[in-house]
Amino acid sequence: MPSAPLTAGNSRVKEARKLSRRSVRTERRLFLADGPKAVEAALEVEGCVVEVFATVEATERYAAWPGSAPAWAVVDDRALASLSDSVTPAGVVAVCRFVDVPVSSLFLEERREPVTRPSLVAICADVRDPGNAGTVIRTADAAGADAVVLAGASVDAYNPKTVRASVGSLFHVPLAVEPDVPAAVAAARAAGLTVLAADGAGEVDLDHVGDLLARRTAWLFGNEAWGLPAEVAALADHRVRIPIHGRAESLNLSTAAALCLYASASAQRR
Structure with a gap:
């Protein structure tokens, strides 16, 4: 019985x-x-x-x-x-x-089968909202990104709301937790990735970046409320703004991440 x-x-x-x-x-x-x-x-x-x-x-x-x-x-x-x-x-x-790994190991070619170099990575700097963090992980998974880094004072990757918002993608995409944002950016650059900061004050428009998106890229996303501080945005090779054609003040973080990641994914697959 x-x-x-x-x-x-x-x-x-x-x-x-x-x-x-x-x-x-x-x-x-x-x-x-x-x-x-x-x-x-x-x-x-x-x-x-x-x-x-x-x-x-x-x-x-x-x-x-x-x-x-x-x-x-x-x-x-x-x-x-x-x-x-x-x-x-x-x-x-x-x-x-826990499924996270050290940030340096995300970029080691020998840890992947078959051996490939990461082409698309999302680095979240001080992202505090668990729903946004989980949605970025889910979006990165859908866009075919190779890894996600929760950097700085970002939310706990294992917060129940983060896990639920990822809808299983937490287990699909390699993840690192790195308390030092410059260290996360340095690891990406050392692996040969171009670092693009999603920044409303960026000098390059997402619609007019040309071949830049086709490069192996690490996108740097900032906090929901205040975006990327100037000193963090300065770590990037280029600061890219998403054009606002209507009257909205800005875009939600996860929406901005989706536009940027999919723009890169499309360019890299052409």
């Missing part, structure tokens, strides 16, 4: 719930991936998933997944809700190991 689903008071559930705190995530280098897209993507990364918690309904719906997970625990609805910060939990949450 199957055992009863675990409750919110179960010790394993309680230990997993502690990962809602950044300090615990950092100490254990573990985080929670909430929802089927995130869990499915995490299960595709060897050694990433530690344990999956799922309701009876989700276990039946995703019947092929338990065989891919090192541990699969069936929990009741209250236990699952205690592990999710979603208003309407989707029934499945995974405990995962």
Whole structure:
């Protein structure tokens, strides 16, 4: 006879719930991936998933997944809700190991199979909003970018809202967390990438950059509220502005990132 689903008071559930705190995530280098897209993507990364918690309904719906997970625990609805910060939990949450790597290793050719040089990278400097950070990761994935760097005082990559906004892309795109923005830029330049800063005061218009976009490129994106400080923008080889044809003051960070990354992706594939 199957055992009863675990409750919110179960010790394993309680230990997993502690990962809602950044300090615990950092100490254990573990985080929670909430929802089927995130869990499915995490299960595709060897050694990433530690344990999956799922309701009876989700276990039946995703019947092929338990065989891919090192541990699969069936929990009741209250236990699952205690592990999710979603208003309407989707029934499945995974405990995962951190996936970030040192920024220098993003650009090492020998870590890739087959061996290729990174051609498109997104560097986020002091991006604070978890939804924006997750959306940039998702956009970078969709544009075929080779890596994302969360630099400076950027939001925790493993914040539940960041993970959810990435919709599984956190597990697709190589990620680095680098507290020093100049170090992240220097690593990209040392790897032979041209660094372009997305800057509303830039001297080059995105619509008129010519062959510049076809180069191997690292895009540098700034904070949602104040953009890139002058000293950070100065680290780039070129500052590129996105033309505003209407009356809007500016573009949302993730929208600007999408325009820039896709412009580069299209130019590089011509």
